[in-house]
Amino acid sequence: MVVIARCSFCAKPNTEVETLVGGPGVFICDGCVRLCVSVIEGKPSDAPLIAPWEHDLPLAQVLQNLTPVAAATTQVQQNLAAWVGKARELGGTWSKIGEALGMTRQSAWERFGSTV
Structure with a gap:
């Protein structure tokens, strides 16, 4: 199988995931979608939005x-x-x-x- 694209979140190629959904210039795999759903479902609605690089890391x-x-x-x-x-x-x-x-x-x- 040929690598056509990679998940924009985890970088896995289409050959290593079950499903890769494409948008305008970005892709997301089924595993990252599941992770996103779990994060969204568990997130309090009043949590402040901050960019990932703004976190204390x-x-x-x-x-x-x-x-x-x-x-x-x-x-x-x-x-x-x-x-x-x-x-x-x-x-x-x-x-x-x-x-x-x-x-x-x-x-x-x-x-x-x-x-x-």
Whole structure:
């Protein structure tokens, strides 16, 4: 089986999970969905929302998180390039692609021109 994508949360490839659900540039596996459901069901409704990096964590845990975050960033960049490639295949101009990405035509071409 070919690796097509990885879970954006646990980084497991589609070949190691039962189900991988895709969204615009992100994926979540069945195991992470189950974990999310259990967290949501057990969470008090008045709990404050804070970003994961704002938690009081030891340096070792913060450093450990850098690798999967970097891997997720790489996956998102690859997915974005693939979507830009699809837009080009369908006749999308660099102007339209740049507009969709909130950048100029020239910036879109410079960023993705060699990848598509």
